[in-house]
Amino acid sequence: MSLRIVVAVKYVPDATGDRHFAEDLTTDRDAVDGLLSELDEYAVEQALQIAEAADDAEVTAVTIGPEDARGAVLKALQMGADKGVHVEDDALHGTDIIGTSLVLAKAIEHIGYDLVVTGMASTDGTAGVVPALLAERLGVPQVTLLSQVEVTDGKVSGRRDGDAASEQLEASLPALVSVTDQSGEARYPSFKGIMGAKKKPLETLDLSDLGVDAAEVGLAGAWTAVEEAAARPARTAGTIVKDEGEGGKQLAEFLAAQKFI
Known part of the structure; x- marks a missing residue:
């Protein structure tokens, strides 16, 4: 029986762009270019490696979001995923992590x-809790924050690295895993992969297809809300210390004044 792997991906604003909030205090995703979240690239890579090690496996990339969010699934298909699913619905605007899960x-x-x-998290919201919420909703075990992962004999196992020690974890399938940015560099799509992705199936669904009430998602259904936001203050000029024999003393005085020492 084919191993069915689903990798969740997210289309996020480019971190190098000028990101800010829209008038409704949601992230303004139209004002900056978007791309597949870098941390999700590691998830796609691990899903592909697991599939390559299996006798028979299929990888499906899934995302939710507006029309542009298809870009996240397309990148996963270019990397090597077999199929894609994009959930697109106007009612999803403003959905928080609860609705997303x-x-x-x-x-x-x-x-x-x-x-x-x-x-392990998205590079825009960075909450890092959707994997756990997702596992709870699916009713499956979760093995999170793995830097190494493999599937053998109906079980998924991997290593979680902490500050003081590493843990070896295991769960029976079906299960959910999240991987960190230490799990291995993601591959670049080849020209063949980019061209081939255009022929791969990419299904578009809306909330009615999934039996989800619009009242459970969007700004109205969100459990969290941004009350107010202010622009980040402009960066001020730094203090230049000219070392004419007293540079070390001046630096120490500055650090002491800022209570760094």
């Missing part, structure tokens, strides 16, 4: 899975 869970159930792979 709900829609993702419904989409993954729609696809069918044995293993769900995610990144």
Whole structure:
């Protein structure tokens, strides 16, 4: 039986761009270019490596978001994923992590899975809790923050590296894993992969396809909200210390004044 791997990916604003909030205090995703979250690239890479090591496996990339979010799935297809699913619905605007986990869970159930792979967090929201919420909604064990992962004999196992020690973890399939940026560099799409991705199936779903009530998502259904936001103050000029024999003393005085020492 084919190993069904689903990797969750997110289309995020480019961190090098000028990111800011829109009038409704949601992230203004139209004002800056977007791309597949860098941390999700590691998830795609690990999903592909697991599939390559299996006798028979299929990798499906899934995302939710507006039309541009298809770019995240397309990048995963270019890297080597077999199929893509994009959940697009106007009612999703402003959805928080609770709603995101709900829609993702419904989409993954729609696809069918044995293993769900995610990144450790998104590079825009950086909450890092969607993998756990997703596993809870799916009712499967979670093995999170892995720097190494493999699937053998109906089980997924991997190593979680901490500050003081490393843990070896294991769970029976079906299961969910999240991987860190230490799990291995993601591959670059080849020219063949880029061209081939255009022919791969990419299904578009809306909330009604998944049986999700619009009232459960979006700004109205969010459990969290941004009350107010202010622009970051402009960076001020630094203090230049000219070392004419007293540079070390001046530096020490500055650090002491800032209570760094």
